[in-house]
Amino acid sequence: MQKPSIPKGTRDFSPEEMANRNYIFNTIKSVFQLYGFRQIETPAQENLSTLMGKYGEEGDKLLFKILNSGDFAGGVADEEWAAKNSVKLTSKISEKGLRYDLTVPFARYVVQHRDQITFPFKRYQIQPVWRADRPQKGRYREFYQCDADVVGSNSLVNEAELLQMIDEVFHRLSINVTIKLNNRKILAGIAEIIGQSDKIVDITVAIDKLDKIGLDNVNAELIEKGIPQNAIDRLQPVLLLQGSNADKLTTLKTVLAASETGLKGVEELETIFDLVSLTQVATTIELDLTLARGLNYYTGAIIEVKANDVQIGSISGGGRYDNLTGVFGMDGVSGVGISFGADRIYDVLNQLNGFPAMSEENTRLLFINFGDKEQRFCLPLLKAVRAAGINAEIFPEAAKIKKQMSYADSKKIPFVAIVGENEINANAIMLKNMTSGEQQLVPVDELVDKMNAQ
Amino acid sequence: MQKPSIPKGTRDFSPEEMANRNYIFNTIKSVFQLYGFRQIETPAQENLSTLMGKYGEEGDKLLFKILNSGDFAGGVADEEWAAKNSVKLTSKISEKGLRYDLTVPFARYVVQHRDQITFPFKRYQIQPVWRADRPQKGRYREFYQCDADVVGSNSLVNEAELLQMIDEVFHRLSINVTIKLNNRKILAGIAEIIGQSDKIVDITVAIDKLDKIGLDNVNAELIEKGIPQNAIDRLQPVLLLQGSNADKLTTLKTVLAASETGLKGVEELETIFDLVSLTQVATTIELDLTLARGLNYYTGAIIEVKANDVQIGSISGGGRYDNLTGVFGMDGVSGVGISFGADRIYDVLNQLNGFPAMSEENTRLLFINFGDKEQRFCLPLLKAVRAAGINAEIFPEAAKIKKQMSYADSKKIPFVAIVGENEINANAIMLKNMTSGEQQLVPVDELVDKMNAQ
DSSP: OOOOOOOOOOBBBBBHHHHHHHHHHHHHHHHHTTOOOEEEEESSSSEEHTTTSSSHHHHHHSSOEOOOOOOOOGSSSSSHHTTTTTHHHHHHHHEEEEESSSSHHHHHHHTTTTTOOOOOEEEEEEEEEEEOOBBBBBBSSSSEEEEEEESSSOOOOOHHHHHHHHHHHHHHHOOEEEEEEHHHHHHHHHHHHHTTTGGHHEEEEEEHHHHHHHHHHHHHHHHTTOOOOOHHHHHHHHHHHHHHHHHHHHHHHHTEEEEEEEEHHHHHHHHHHHHTTTTTTOOOEETTOOTTTTTTEEEEEEEEEEEEESSSSSSSSEESSSTTGGGGTTTOOOOOEEEEEEEHHHHHHHHTTTOOOSSSSOOOOOOOOOOOOHHHHHHHHHHHHHHTTTOOEEEEOOHHHHHHHHHHHHTTTTEEEEOHHHHHTTTTEEEEEETTOOOEEEGGHHHHHHHHHH | OOOOOTTOOOOOBBHHHHHHHHHHHHHHHHHHHHHHOOBBBBSSSSEEEHHHSSHHHHHHHHSSSSOOOOHHHHGGGGHHHTOOOOOOOOOHHOOOEEOOOOOHHHHHHHHHHTTTTTSSEEEEEEEEEEEEOOTTTTTTTTEEEEEEESSSOOOHHHHHHHHHHHHHHHTTTTEEEEEEEEEEHHHHHHHHHOOOGGGHHHHHHHHTTTHHHHHHHHHHHHHTTOHHHHHHHHHHHHHHOSSHHHHHHHHHHTTTTTTTHHHHHHHHHHHHHHHTTTOOOOOOEEEEEOOOTTTTEEEEEEEEESSSSSOOSEEEEEEEESSSTTGGTOOOOOEEEEEHHHHHHHHHHHHTTOOOOTTSOOOOOOEEOOOHHHHHHHHHHHHHHHHTOEEEOOOOSSOHHHHHHHHHHHHTSSSEEHHHHHHHHTTEEEEEEETTOOEEEEGGGGGHHHHOOO
């Protein structure tokens, strides 16, 4: 007999885990909706022609590919088959793959449904994605992404709204975070003014290490990367940038005076900070030039969110991109979006003991079952309790009371109704508070009010 | 440039469709929770060893199989490779498949986590499943299943609860339905008393045609199937069964007097009808001997739900089964469950115009954007409206008013806030009801109350 298991890197979610996960997803969904974003869903399987070449060579390898149905081998020429080259054969025996992220399917969706979409299109999407990554701690082969994007609007109001949404989500989840903000145009401007536009990635990677390895080592690394000394000298004010966001922006304006792109980036950040200030965002937003996520993708604002009280990678991030849909033949669709990392947020809340003690989805009242007669008495009561919107159940058989009580314990049901002969005669139920142990005789017609008052 | 498309048999869901689908899913989820069921999720991919052989030969073919990562061909012996036999090669180059239903993964889950589960285990699961079926109208290669099961309890209270849940779900969705109820033991009893236990399927199929082809033709078909005339004669009272559920059960008790199994089935149905009557289920529940779904699977009650006002197959169904987990080496776990067909329920509501006119997820107020100054005035108001829990947004740029208004129309946003110079001077907003066209000047500090009163 086989011992059942699941593929490595995948997970089952128990009722307790699902209640906690739903707490996160529902919070994010509510905020997305509060800000006017609407949900779409796309199929788990996409044509490989949609997916291939969108995530780099490594990404192509990490796509899960679906074997064609039927006689997949029969369709391959004998010569090609005999070569036994897995890479070349893949496209012959597989036409579909599992979604790798939500961005490419969204781009495909926008192009395919362009005639039905009213722009700006504010969409959110919460679905699993699959990657044939080597499984390791905190990295899974199936995980959910929670994305919200606005496409078809260049207004920086969108950036400000996304920052507010991040503030609101983590406020509701009671997680202290810092939002880090950067702008691709500023990074490009810095590279430009030191005459090293092609070295933008090397420069940003070096800047990123400042905290860890110190200024001298960063400068040494820049030389190693082939950046001339005079350029490195001109980079020093940027590396030494300090003070408030306004201070930093003032310095940058001087440093970047000769770069139109750089100044545009500074101006964009000024506008975003100004718009955000109008809505009293409580979260600290910090201009951070070391932020370089998705550098080949983002063209304006870059956003990253760090938990203040837990050591973990970024728990949310996003930015502004141009030309989301160009690869599918529809130019000029720019957008800005954010993504919440549900698995990391889960880990953060777990470490902070931040999940609600009692999920709203939980059963609140269990009727103990003493037998047929008592069951007949309880079923209409159970119906009434449920009609009042209270999640409730009856133990389905007259098992030993100990078993029934431990069932209530394991499901963390806070109240138990004990109804025996005495209670039936008194037309009442004995209501037991499972936390305090307190018991109280409650007349039948007061049960709903009593439960609602708890 | 490629024209983007999705694999046949799969679907994108637009915001409008998602709002309607969420209405269905949320209704079902709420009822599941009201009755003490808790959610689990299992991975999309299961080991093929878990899936193969569980759905018959045809099912094995309809499983979507994932191509192994890396050099899948390299792992296959040259001789085997040269044979080019797709069926035999599948297991060599594919180890995982996509979930085909929620039942087998649930059985696998129960066995794998048996030590963490407290029985009876009331779980629900709402996830997509995938089948490489030939796509046709109403049949998709990716669709959601919504299952609730109780395992580890033989009590008929569970059957009664599931019937109440069906009643509650369709009541909430305002769909008139009839629940059809049967019992596998009665069918077995009928076959037994006419001495044709091995012909139970043929007999049930014939009974099923009674309405369509009439009694004479049914009897003719039974003869054709090799059932002797004297057995067919003894079957006549069953074929002619009429009257109330109680009448039918009374007749069956006489007819099935010689079959212990048959009488047990009658007794079970009597108990279920009795338990249901205690909770005033509004839906008509009809004893229907022609109900034979999942005959190789169900061992007790069989449940099917039909929409009264729309011509469509069953929109929900389920039953009692023994030994869910035997195939994974854990015997003695029986259970009973129901499944809601979300796609068909969607079609029914569509035909009945039964979706809510306005989704709760929808934006309720749009601020028209006249430019920087007006935007600065509106953003704090927008923040206040949202803080009151009202889904709201601002058009992100000062586009032409016509464009902004048609944006509101296309998103079915019921109220629009028009704020120009005059309104700013009056510290008020012009609130326009998009349905009636009525406009009203509302002082800024009354806006939230005004919106809440709508």
